[in-house]
Amino acid sequence: MSVWQALLLAVVIAPGVVFGALSLLWLLGWTASERVLTRITAATYTLAATGVAALLWHLAATNSFAMSLRMGDWFVVHGYEFPLVLQVDRLSLPFLALTVVLVGLIGQFSATYLHRDHGFLRFYLLLHLFAFGSLLLFSAGSFDLLVGGWELVGITSVLLIAFFQYRSEPVDSALRVFGVYRACDIGLLVAVFAMHHFAGTASMVGGPPVLTGGQATVVGLLLLLAASGKSAQVPFSGWLPRAMEGPTPSSAIFYGAISVHAGSYLLLRAQPILAESGWATAAVITIGALTALHGTIVGRACSDAKTSLAYASLAQLGVIYVEIGLGWTWLAVAHILGHAVSRTLQFLRAPSMLHDYHQMHAAAGGHLAQTGQHYESALPSRVQLWLYRHAMDRGHLDTILDRLVVFPLHSLSAVLGRVDQWGVQRQEPRRRQINRLTLPVRTAGQDGVIDA
């Protein structure tokens, strides 16, 4: 292992090590103070950013296109291997840089934003885990390993949406988001299997596996399903406004910058596969265009700042998908980087938006021009009204998913429950008969005694 390969490994695992160490210490009873946490965070991402910069310099100086690090197999079962391969190339390096820089900045911002919050430690732990998942995702040298990073990003996203756990709305929203994520992740899992089945490998080093037309269509569409869930593309867009229940810094890093662009990264990685299939390419472009349209229409009827920004992100993500579908890879990468940085800034400024507005209003002498009524005013009033209703229900996407998936699943579950209870009298749980073996029951609510 060369120094540069060791550096790559250190950059990727550093947040994971910090997460593991802080979690273990907490389980053992030691809770880090806010100051210690923020300093550890700052040191970690400063070093990581320096490491990424050094890797960038090394690749540029040696005129290399890519560098990979093979650490053997995670596990091997007969012919099936799970390779542990990291790689950096011109595609992954910008994403790695984006991740370490933005997570470091969010870490500093949150020190003030979440000062004295009960969940301060929890937020930082999840931020480190998210950074580890993202770095793993962007530096994975195989689709197998990418799945690991992908799932970690998903679960941290969900746990941060439920961050304000004392209210039921964030908790319910987190469950909804998790449901969409898990449903769409089936696409990624099956796609990875299909790559192994068709090509005998899911390695990304030197490009994704070579597939024929039909195979590429199957794999491409499965990857598109996974990417669409993560990037909130139509018809899965309904979760994005719900995800705004989380703290603003996490909204910024997840839904303005890194997490929502993970789907785009996956498609960029799989571009040669998509290029082999006209159907998959057409599907990417169509979904992207529909999402862009959906985002811009619904975003115009949103009444709160974060949701407006979420739909603005959605519109841009749709455009990025179209660019990927058309094969404009580097335009898409530039678009992602620019969009991520500017959107993060907007999210972080969102809590101060009214203050900013008042400042601008005063500076302009109370004469700020009205905005946002340019394109829709050209439409007939009946169409405007229809679009407004469409936007108010957020494109009816959640309603459609509820009616087609959620409600039937619940109904089926209830029917199965009744079938299972057929022939037996449903009874309330009998705890007393369990305790006939043991000591008398004392409940904590009655006398405050813990009988554990």
Next chain:
Amino acid sequence: MPELAFPLLTAAIAAPLGVSWFARGNSRDLRLIGSGGCAAAALLLLEVLREVSVASGARLAEPLPGPAGAWLAADSLNSVVMVLYCLIALATLLLAPRRDTSALTVRWTLWVLSATLLAYAADHTVLLMAGWLASAIPFLIGPFTAPENWRPRVALLSSTLALLMGCLLMADTGFGIAALAGQGAGGTAAFACLILAVILRKGIFPAHAWVTDAAEGGPLLPMALLFNGHLGAFLLARVVVPVFPELAQGTFPLLSDLALFTAIYAAVRAVAEKRPRSLLALLALSQSAIILAGLESASAEGVTGALVHWLVVASATTGLFGILRLLEVRFGSELTKEGHLGLAQHTPRLAVFFAVCGLALVGLPGTLGFCSEDLLIHGTLESHPQLGLLLPLSTAINAVTLLRLFNRLFLGRLRTGITGIADAVPRERWVLAAIVLFVVVGGVLPKAVVTAQAHAAHVVAQGMERLEAMAGSGE
């Protein structure tokens, strides 16, 4: 057949049994002595595991003179699960709240341990039968019965009778399990009886409903110990596959489909379930049905994945059922009420343990569950391209259901009137930390576990190879 250096299997089986019947003292002392018995059995079986590893996974017989010695054997298939089962029993004893650890409960828990170890170690159909029956006795007529729920008793009794019939039908050919390999002893009737025993004991559709009944009406931790024996899966791997390769060839696709159907059935059934015990039982049932699907996939990845998943399901569900019982003891009837309970406010460590065990069960990266799911998905999709899709689907639904349960128990606003609540006390914390450490370290460095289970899969594959050979020769 090569032999073990000492009669370690007999000692390991006898240790908990001896403790259970000869130890005296109050319930606190008995818990300590019983834990010592479990730990001693685990240590003895670790030595068995070491000897089996040195022998490259070969079958090692017990060196006792006479028939008893020849009736027990260890190989890579049973040595790992025997150690695991001892540790699960130990965790069960240590995790149990004080009110659940009367002398009687401790004694019967150790009885279940000894009986299950006997079934695992048996190289003779009579001993297998005895272990199977003995492990079910406390749930049939003993203190762990659920008097109002008849289905668990009927399922356990029926599975025992089916196994008895199967063993009797095989008796004409012989009793030694290793010696019966490939002989198809007892023919189709014996095979059908054994499959029936597997389906009933494992809770495979349509014989699945007893699992929720048992969890809801019986004592939770002993029930979890019963589930985690996975004796149905063991019977399939130890007896059905090697003894009936020809019949298995035709039946496995159907059985595998049935197991996958059970996984998705239980997952869907859990979606609208509100009672925490039933919900957790359905999750355990769905995930453990996947073990059977993997074993029947007849692919190296699938079988290895199934055996790794066995370890994950057993350890994670022990943690989950344990935490649920601790919450029941702390919060009483509050736990069954609708809406969010917000318990994380007072029990943050229990919440974290619950989340990690649960996410390991549904295959979160960084846990051993991720590796087993990866192998299982590849194995089952390879052997059943259409129905194999049910596996990731059921896992996805289970993950959402698990998060729903977690949200309901731990998140939201804490109910008024709940005061004086303790988080995990040190005894509970160390046990749960050990479980979490196993699934996390096993997930980060899975090679040792996967390799050990790949050796065990080789034992199953030896039966499969006969099956493949017959398929290849067109028999």
